[in-house]
Amino acid sequence: MIEIRNLSKSYGKTKVLTDIFLNLEDNKIYGLLGRNGAGKTTLLNIVVNQLKCDTGELKYYGEDIYENSKAVENICLVKEKSIPVDDDKVKRIFDMAKTLYKDWDEEYKEYLVKEFSLNVRKKYRKLSRGNQTIVGLIIGLASRARLTIFDEPSLGLDAAYRYKFYDLLLEDVEKNPRTVIISTHLIDEVTNLFEEVIILKEEKVYLKDEVSNIVEKGYFLNGNYENILSVIKGKNIIHKEEFGASAVVGLFDLLDGEEKALLRSRNVEISPMPLQKLFVYLTENNIKKEGH
Amino acid sequence: MESLKRALKFQGRDFKKSVWMFWLVLFIVNIGSYVSMYKFNRGFIGIRVSGYGSIDGIDLTLISVAAANLVPIMIFFIVHCYEMYYEYFPVAISFSVTRKDFYKSAVIYNLIASAVFALIQGILMKADLHLVQYLGQNIKSDFGIFNSGTDSIIFIVFSLFICFTVFASAMNLLSALNYKFGYRLWIVIALLGIPYSARTGIPFELIGRLFTERIGAAQFSILAITAIACCVAGFLTVSGTNVKDRL
Numbered sequence: 249m250i251e252i253r254n255l256s257k258s259y260g261k262t263k264v265l266t267d268i269f270l271n272l273e274d275n276k277i278y279g280l281l282g283r284n285g286a287g288k289t290t291l292l293n294i295v296v297n298q299l300k301c302d303t304g305e306l307k308y309y310g311e312d313i314y315e316n317s318k319a320v321e322n323i324c325l326v327k328e329k330s331i332p333v334d335d336d337k338v339k340r341i342f343d344m345a346k347t348l349y350k351d352w353d354e355e356y357k358e359y360l361v362k363e364f365s366l367n368v369r370k371k372y373r374k375l376s377r378g379n380q381t382i383v384g385l386i387i388g389l390a391s392r393a394r395l396t397i398f399d400e401p402s403l404g405l406d407a408a409y410r411y412k413f414y415d416l417l418l419e420d421v422e423k424n425p426r427t428v429i430i431s432t433h434l435i436d437e438v439t440n441l442f443e444e445v446i447i448l449k450e451e452k453v454y455l456k457d458e459v460s461n462i463v464e465k466g467y468f469l470n471g472n473y474e475n476i477l478s479v480i481k482g483k484n485i486i487h488k489e490e491f492g493a494s495a496v497v498g499l500f501d502l503l504d505g506e507e508k509a510l511l512r513s514r515n516v517e518i519s520p521m522p523l524q525k526l527f528v529y530l531t532e533n534n535i536k537k538e539g540h
Numbered sequence: 541m542e543s544l545k546r547a548l549k550f551q552g553r554d555f556k557k558s559v560w561m562f563w564l565v566l567f568i569v570n571i572g573s574y575v576s577m578y579k580f581n582r583g584f585i586g587i588r589v590s591g592y593g594s595i596d597g598i599d600l601t602l603i604s605v606a607a608a609n610l611v612p613i614m615i616f617f618i619v620h621c622y623e624m625y626y627e628y629f630p631v632a633i634s635f636s637v638t639r640k641d642f643y644k645s646a647v648i649y650n651l652i653a654s655a656v657f658a659l660i661q662g663i664l665m666k667a668d669l670h671l672v673q674y675l676g677q678n679i680k681s682d683f684g685i686f687n688s689g690t691d692s693i694i695f696i697v698f699s700l701f702i703c704f705t706v707f708a709s710a711m712n713l714l715s716a717l718n719y720k721f722g723y724r725l726w727i728v729i730a731l732l733g734i735p736y737s738a739r740t741g742i743p744f745e746l747i748g749r750l751f752t753e754r755i756g757a758a759q760f761s762i763l764a765i766t767a768i769a770c771c772v773a774g775f776l777t778v779s780g781t782n783v784k785d786r787l
Contacts, residue, residue, distance in 0.1 A: 298633055298783045315779065317543035317638045324636060332630035334782070347550045348635040350542065393636070 249274045249314075250295065250395065255304030256291055264290045266451040270537050275425040277417075279459070280434070282448035283531050286430045289328070291448070292397050296325040313457075316326075320351050324393035326384040328400035331372065338375070338383055339368040342390075349391040356420075357390035357516055363416065364409065377404030385413055389420055397429045402437070410434070414441055421499055435524040439463075445523070459523065466521030469497040475514040479507055486529040495528065498529050547637050547645040551628055555649055562616055566609055570664065573605045577675050589680050602680035604688075606661070606668035613657055614707060620653065621646075621711040625719040630694060633783045643778045646770055650712055654704035662697035684752035699755045706750065706763050709770035716777040719784075 250272035257265045264287040272278060273364060282288045294298040294306065297313060297320045306312065307317035333341055334511055346352045361368060372383065381403050388396050395513045402410045418441060421428060432438055447455040455462070469476045473495035480499060487498025503511075511518055521529075575587045586605035632642045646697050665688040672679040681689035686699045718725050737743045752764065753759050 296636065297638065300780065300782065315638045315640050317641055320636050320638050321543050321546075322636075325634070327634070333627075334632055344553075345633060345635055346551060347553070348546050348632065348637055350546065387635075 249309060251305070251310075252295075253305040253307075255294065255301050255306060256498075257287070257294060257299070257301050263451055265294075265301075265448075268453055270446065271457065272427060272429070274427060275421075276443045277421065277428045277430065278447045279435070279438060279442035280429050280448070280528070281431070281435060281445060281527050283530075286531075287451060288448055289399055292399055292429070292431060296320070296323050296397065297424055298325070320533040322394040324349060324388055324391040324395070325397040326388035326399065326401065328403050330385075331353040331380075331384065333372055334473075335371060335373065337369060337371050338366065341369065341372055341383060342387070345391065348389075349393060351392035351394075353392050355389050356392075356467055357386055360386045360389060360416070365422065378406065380410065381405055382409065389416060392424055393426070395427045395429070397431075399431045400433070401430060402432060402434050405537075410437060414438060417436065417441065425469065435513045435527055436522055439523045447527065447530060457478070462526065463520065463523060464522075465500050465502055466526040467499040467503060467523050468519045469499060469511060469516050470494075471511070471516030473497070476511065476516055479510050479514070479516075486532075498525070500526065500530065543638065544641045544644055547632060547641040548648060550632060550637070551624070551642075551645050551649055555653075558620070559653065562612070570605055570609070574610075574671055577603075577605070577672075577677065583600065586780065601678060603677045604665075604668055605672065605674055606664040607680065607683065609661055609664065613661065613704070614763055616657075617650075617653070617704070617708045617711050618715075621650070621715040622707065622718070624649075624712070625715045629719065629778075629781075630783045633745040639778050639781065640775075643775050645729060646712060647709075647774075650708040651705060654701050654708055658697045658701035659702055661700050662693055665696055666693050685755055702755060702760065702763050702767075703751055706767045706770075708730060709767040709774070713770045713774040715780070716774045720777055720781045 250270070252268055252270040255268040256263070256266060268291065280288050280292070290299060294301045295313070297315065300314065306314065308316070308322070311319055313319045313323075331341060333344075336344075342357060346354060346357075359471065360366075360409055366379060366382055366386070372380065375383070379400065382405070385398070388398055388401075401413060405413070414437070417428065430438060430441065439459060442459045444456065444458050446453060449455075469480070472493055473490060474493070476495060476497050480497070480501070480503075483499055483501035483503075485497055486500045487496075489496045500521075503518075508518060571584055586603060586608045589602045608699075628646075629642060633639065669679050669681060669688050679689070681687050685703060686696045688696060721728075733743075749762060755763070
């Protein structure tokens with residue numbers, strides 16, 4: 249669906265994205281992860297035509313996206329920052345969205361307004377941060393755009409509304425298949441939503457893989473450090489906490505049945521590493537291959 | 541094409557309302573001026589030009605009520621163009637409209653506004669001719685680009701349309717540049733434009749000539765080229781403009 253080749257973007261002398269290569273498939277939910285300043289928002293803004301990249305190619309079903317209305321009309325970005333309207337009422341903002349999104353579903357919008365108990369007669373700037381986020385979420389969901397992007401969709405939302413949004417999104421994507429990209433810092437909450445995860449680090453795509461493949465490689469090993477090390481020598485250790493002879497080791501690598509059995513026989517506790525922790529350790533700069 | 545239609549519908553949302561409101565206020569002011577002239581023979585809002593000598597010891601002063609509409613019309617175009625870039629552009633681009641479609645739509649609305657305003661103002665200029673004379677005043681009918689007393693209404697409307705189009709195109713370019721470059725545009729104008737204009741007087745002379753010379757074939761060509769050049773420069777400006785989170 250989306251093909252990004254060799255894409256780079258700088259702000260003045262500051263490089264934000266360098267040689268980005270990405271392929272996004274149809275009808276998948278992607279998680280776009282990265283530390284603050286990793287270039288997530290810049291990448292998303294380039295995808296939706298709001299920013300121009302310095303170099304590289306960006307295609308939607310083989311057609312250039314930039315200034316191509318056939319491509320752009322199928323993409324909706326819900327930004328973490330407020331919608332650029334000053335004094336308008338929520339009702340009017342929805343009317344604008346209805347005018348501009350070709351696949352807008354008015355009936356579904358009405359349903360979402362009721363679900364989120366949103367007062368559409370209020371002025372947008374007078375809404376709480378959470379309700380401003382809800383306006384964006386409703387636009388994203390009701391736009392029915394083939395590619396819908398949510399940049400920090402949970403900003404200011406309480407837990408109940410966050411989970412309501414995740415449920416609504418899953419329900420809607422099942423009924424109306426489309427590609428969704430979610431950029432968020434609340435990774436654990438949305439791990440079940442993601443089919444694939446893209447991690448940006450140091451201006452580049454550091455990792456892109458299915459969630460199941462990534463989580464499968466993430467382990468916490470808790471036990472005697474020497475015992476752990478003797479089994480996982482040469483594997484990718486992403487975290488280490490030592491307490492005397494004991495240690496908790498974070499591993500990002502595959503462990504076969506034999507290795508797991510060996511570790512257990514040496515009293516090493518093996519537990520899966522949550523995606524959030526995995527992301528934190530992977531994006532820290534102390535990743536190393538033990539024994540290499 | 542569908543995308544352009546959506547952009548047109550979006551930008552047209554407030555356009556009709558603002559045009560109606562604008563002309564409603566102007567009509568009220570115009571009618572008030574005629575009433576004031578009829579009742580009190582003074583205190584009207586309009587153009588009063590003295591210095592044409594006197595007849596039987598009475599000063600010959602030329603008057604036009606409708607001509608005074610030209611200043612608010614120019615202000616309308618300035619506000620309309622700035623609103624287009626500072627309010628509509630970020631929303632449209634954020635809601636998946638291409639810059640190209642937005643720009644086409646903005647130019648189409650400038651042409652529509654120029655045509656509608658020229659038609660109304662042309663009719664008012666002709667009506668003014670009769671009303672002012674009926675109220676016993678001397679009408680100012682020669683405005684350089686046309687003469688409301690001798691020219692046909694078609695020529696007056698056409699002349700006004702051309703002038704409004706040129707002015708709207710220039711304002712469109714100015715507001716696009718201002719949105720893109722922000723305060724830096726004014727610094728450049730202050731440091732380079734004003735000293736140059738003061739020294740040579742060329743820009744003012746050109747503007748003066750553009751809007752005061754009667755529209756013949758040569759003048760029409762100059763005005764048309766000016767409008768097209770502004771539109772092309774505006775498009776080049778907009779096509780490379782990113783949406784700003786903060787203005």
